[in-house]
Amino acid sequence: MNSYLKKHTEALVKDVGIEAACRLTGKSKATLGRYYSEADEHSDRYIPVDAVAALEAAASYPHVTSALAELKGATISLDQSPSNSKSGGINSDVIALSQRFAMLMAEYNQSIEDGVISINEAKRLLRETVALQKVLIEMKLHLEDEAI
Structure with a gap:
């Protein structure tokens, strides 16, 4: 901790x-x-x-x-207007999610190529993971808006 x-x-x-x-x-x-x-x-x-x-x-x-x-063991949800909230809604979120996940997997694949994840590679993976998390939060907010 x-x-x-x-x-x-x-x-x-x-x-x-x-x-x-x-x-x-x-x-x-x-x-x-x-x-x-x-x-x-x-x-x-x-x-x-x-x-x-x-x-x-x-x-x-x-x-x-x-x-x-x-x-x-909790998660937080940012109470801000998501960047893609004005256009596309859930469909845009699903596309952004798949693109971000593909970027994360590409970064991971490149990082483990030599069998060792360096500090810089770990930082890049962390940045991609945080970006993916932000897309998921946007998607969650869109789903909550549609459920109301």
Whole structure:
């Protein structure tokens, strides 16, 4: 759990940008770095919830909130207008879903070609997985709209 939260904290800070993260939280680069450092001396340091809220408001995705939900076995649904909600509905979602899944599988195939998934390959797989998750959330919102 420790490593998982630290990695998502790092993703959040990098999503916003380190300089912007410093401005938004009032924390220094060094302090923010300690929050996601996996070094033994920082193992008990976590980013405060008010800093998470400020950063996630500016981020493209709620990295830490999502990680906490996943650790609990829950999922979150973003309450934003999905990018494809204005056109196509479910049919567009199914097409986007199949395209994203194909991209994930292509990335996976390329990553395991040598039998080892490197850090950079894992990051690319993670990005594709998050993109796939976003399409699924859009699809869920469309289905909920149609069910009402």
